[in-house]
Amino acid sequence: MSSDNNNFKPLDSPDSDFGNQSGFEFSEYLKFDDELLDEDDPASVFPWSVQNPTYQANDVVDKVACSGREKKEVKERFVFKTKSEVEILDDGLMWKKYGKKKVKNNPNPRNYYRYSVDGCPVKNRVERDREDQRYAITTYEGNHTHQSSY
DNA sequence: CGCTTTTGACCTGCGC
DNA sequence: GCGCAGGTCAAAAGCG
Numbered sequence: 001m002s003s004d005n006n007n008f009k010p011l012d013s014p015d016s017d018f019g020n021q022s023g024f025e026f027s028e029y030l031k032f033d034d035e036l037l038d039e040d041d042p043a044s045v046f047p048w049s050v051q052n053p054t055y056q057a058n059d060v061v062d063k064v065a066c067s068g069r070e071k072k073e074v075k076e077r078f079v080f081k082t083k084s085e086v087e088i089l090d091d092g093l094m095w096k097k098y099g100k101k102k103v104k105n106n107p108n109p110r111n112y113y114r115y116s117v118d119g120c121p122v123k124n125r126v127e128r129d130r131e132d133q134r135y136a137i138t139t140y141e142g143n144h145t146h147q148s149s150y
Numbered sequence: 151c152g153c154t155t156t157t158g159a160c161c162t163g164c165g166c
Numbered sequence: 167g168c169g170c171a172g173g174t175c176a177a178a179a180g181c182g
Contacts, residue, residue, distance in 0.1 A: 097155060099174060112173075116154085125173095 079139045081129065095124055106130045 095113040102109045106127060113124040122140070129135035 094154095096153090100156070101172065101174095104171070110172090 079137060081135055081137045103127070108133060 094116040096116045097111060098114045099112040100109050101112070107130065108128040110125065110127045113126060115122040115124075125139040125141060127137045127139070129137060
């Protein structure tokens with residue numbers, strides 16, 4: 001953990017499962033960006049990375065973490081609203097779409113993604129903004145347990 | 151041939 | 167108790 005990355009910790013989980021290890025390290029995303037940026041032109045390869053929520057918090061319209069119900073286990077939920085035309089955020093992982101549903105609150109369909117690798121209970125829900133379709137609301141659900149296959 | 155993706159139907163939960 | 171919404175799983179098709 002560096003120092004200035006902690007300012008991007010919106011979670012206030014009282015006793016989450018990863019409370020002691022911070023589980024979801026935003027620094028990892030920053031690392032991804034750093035590598036991607038160093039790899040090639042991020043705007044060409046990963047246009048979203050340029051506006052990465054973890055990269056530019058000011059672009060993040062809304063960010064929520066750990067908003068689980070008390071009826072069930074506290075699930076880690078990270079909601080990032082970013083300005084990207086693609087709903088799949090390139091975090092270096094392979095996401096498999098497992099369902100699409102049209103919500104009534106949104107004229108646009110909601111996409112459900114799951115980690116292609118078995119063993120990672122990571123789920124990803126992507127929805128488009130109801131008023132601004134250019135804004136994508138990415139909701140990461142589950143532990144960031146995937147190994148650094150990057 | 152394997153894997154990913156797509157659509158539909160079904161199920162569960164919550165609200166009223 | 168019923169209805170509505172959301173979420174998940176399943177099967178099939180297409181593509182690499």
